[in-house]
Amino acid sequence: MKITTYISPLLEQNMYIVGEDRHCIVIDPYYDENVAVLLENKIVDLILLTHEHYDHISGVNKFKEMYGCKLLANSKCNYNLQRPTKNFSKYFEAYYEFQSDLKKPDFDFDNNYSCSADEIFEESITFKWQNNTVFIKVVPGHSAGGNFIFFDENTLFSGDILLDESVPAAKFPGGNQKAFIDVALPYINTLPPDIVVYPGHGDSFSLQEYYGYIE
Template sequence: MIDRVITSGTFSLDGGTWEVDNNVWLVGDAREVVVIDAAHDAAPIADRVGERAVRAIVCTHAHNDHINAAGALAGLTGAPIRLHPADQVLWEQQYGDSLAYEPLADGEKITLGGTTLQILHTPGHAPGAVCVYAPDLGALFSGDTLFKGGPGATGRSYSSFDTIIASIRERLLTLPPETVVHTGHGDSTSIGAEAPHLEEWIARGH
């Protein structure tokens, strides 16, 4: 039901470029999947999809390392690309006006294979950052909003530490503590493992 492909490439913003490994998450069943964050290379993602239909390519935010394979994967699969429109300025840095996406809305639900994915708008790392919550699976796909050990980075353009803390406090730490958090980079964690450290992050961040 949940599968991961790790792809490698670069993240570029504010004139800097860094080497990164990204988690690409596939959620679905034997017939159809949603791909979360088509990063770097469409080929291994398409290989893992196999013969299944791709219902949507959901972007947790529009930093280039999370969307730079979305266009190619959409071309291979015919799937729509979904993004919160508050990240339009970041989307344009990668694609200009050459590629369209369908807007994601806070609270929107995507149902496939007997599972419902709920979109939670969690700005801070980026204005249009979202997390994808699958209550049936006890899972949250957090993009770069929440990691094992703390919140996503907020030191670059279009980001805000206070905003990401509010998003985590109000939208994520209210989820069941046993919820497994599948992140955009690195290892998975859980809501229960991260919740006790909120005040430490706030102290560290300020």
């Protein structure tokens, strides 16, 4: 299994292409001409999302159009995907204006962006893909529709629930600091310390590196 990271211009968000031979699953899609080159001669089997915020979902509709692939998402995520005020596309440009340290991309945002899942699950789902076991579990805290995506128990795509610098703020609408502390952190501490975490922003790290902060 090969993991390719593509850093998008939207808040330097990580899109991941998980590949086996010519087949791939795309996590948190962004689309431009550079991504098209990366996916040349590839078969996109599925789109997965770590959560519903615009910087992590902006490529969903384009991927569906270009590759004929389906989106699998949990029901809370799917509800927010269809609402620009919930997926934050409505406020994305304003966010850049209030964050003077961020460089705004030189293209227009779709401030009325929406998309929807083709297949929906509730709290968790497990399935096989190219001889890999994929397990997705809803994990609260950063957003209402956030989840962890595991491949074969040793690789975790955490979105913005776990980042390499600190526990991400739950101050955005849909975030819940109490749920993060009471539900997410106890679950995180049950995971093997050598699991490799691929976050929504920044570099990958082992969970062991994170334990000193979250315990």
